[in-house]
Amino acid sequence: MKAVGYQASLPIADTQSLIDIELPIPTAQGRDILVRVEAVSVNPVDTKIRMRTPAEEDNYKVLGFDAAGVVEAVGDEVKLFKKGDKVWYAGAMNRSGSNVEFQLVDERLVAEKPLTCSFAEAAALPLTSITAWELLFDRFGLSKDSTGTLLILGASGGVGSIMIQLAKSLTQLTVIASASRAETQAWVTELGADHVVDHSKNLQAEVETLGLGSINYIASLNGTGQHLPAIAELIAPQGKFGLIDDAEVIDIMPFKRKSASIHWEFMFTRSLFETKDMIEQHKILRRVASLVDSKNIKTTANESLGLINAKNLKKAHALLETNTAKGKVVLTGFEE
Template structure:
């Protein structure tokens, strides 16, 4: 089967050897696995981080967002059957989705929204799971709750931000404030439902004051947390909540003590990586997201389509993601 791999970490995305096309043997599903024919994928920052930083001793397939068709199921599978159209983000501990066939545990897979094509569906899983877990599991906002509370999302126009804005606006009563820095990303975040959009390249407290907002109850930081951290502490209300997903070189939690601010870290791969007892919650979550999309409550977050799934196009996608200027998600479709 066709696959795209990296064989040497640390190469820049502009190097033609950073990602290469190869042929691999077809995988065999385990007892609770689906064998999926991958139809479309999207690219996330995790792809670029692993390519740059994780040494390998054999070719590694990246890719943690896919939509496709189930071709076979393991002996203990109960949630899916051959022919089902599915979408999922996969596991860091197994080969990724940049291949024609992939095996994935049924407990982290959802049925693809019927209203979306494969490319539009492939943009959803990782960011939807991350955003959902951030909002409802980590900071504990209740659905239809949050009346009178304010949420600040730093990086609202990126992949996770694009889903988080929608979930917060559509499923809670929070006042949603997003950050973006360019006219097109400001418009994007506004169209997705942010009540206000401010510029994260300018001081945040002053911009909030101009909106008549002295402080916020929750900050979810999706990018450049180390750069914004002092301002985050400043704008958070006493007993507020701070959550993040990126990888600051260091994070000193002591400044949070004075205001009794709680700290929450989100990694959507935790459940699959450790095989937690509640791993099936990601299946349930994707099933719910699929229904919300088909009901018109949520929308896909595709920003750009980069053509077929091959090494050259994936290198271009990685290069764009590494600029931190992508709007929504980059998707590729077909081999």
């Protein structure tokens, strides 16, 4: 089967950073399903792993998490799916990725894709939806009755684009989105943000100018290190602060006087440790699919780069490494 992989961690401009390869088709066993991949999307985590984790020995490492496709076969313990089902998922960090024609994935991480989405539109959503959902509802403990203010830093990327929509659809929160360019400010406004601030300016002043008072919930999706002093000042007493990026140093002492709680969100935790509630990601994706089909939220796919191959995946990685992507980048199908 066709696949895209690499052996050494190299800059994306290097000819060997991602290459087209051939691999054997795996066999579904246990709770695994074998999915014929129809579309994928690319996430910042793909670029980080590429630069940090070389392949083992003479093998190839295959990246990719978001995918949508069709079930080709199921393991003997599978209960949730059958051959022919159209599915979507975000996969697991400790297994081979989705940049392949056929991928094995644990059924507990998979759900039937939204009926109203194409494979490409669906592939844009799983990883970011799970990340946003877990941060909002598992870490912050929000519900349909939650009120107050939510500040989303770096809101125009994949996670922010779906987090705005989830917060507006499933809570009573006032959503403040940060974006630094006219294009991305228009994007987050279209997705439903109540207010937009520019994080390239004085963030504290930008938010305080809105006159909303201290912020109850702050979700920092990138640039956390540079914004930490402002976050500590803006957060309400007993507020909740969550982050997903990899700041080199997080000094939490400024948060003590506010009794603020700090939450790391990493959507691969459940699959990495095979937690007892691992099936929650199946349930989250089912709920998100329902929200998509009822038109409460929409896909965040914003740019299609064509077929799934090394050339196009390099373009996607290069774009994400500029930190200027809006929404999600998707690729569809393999060359015959």
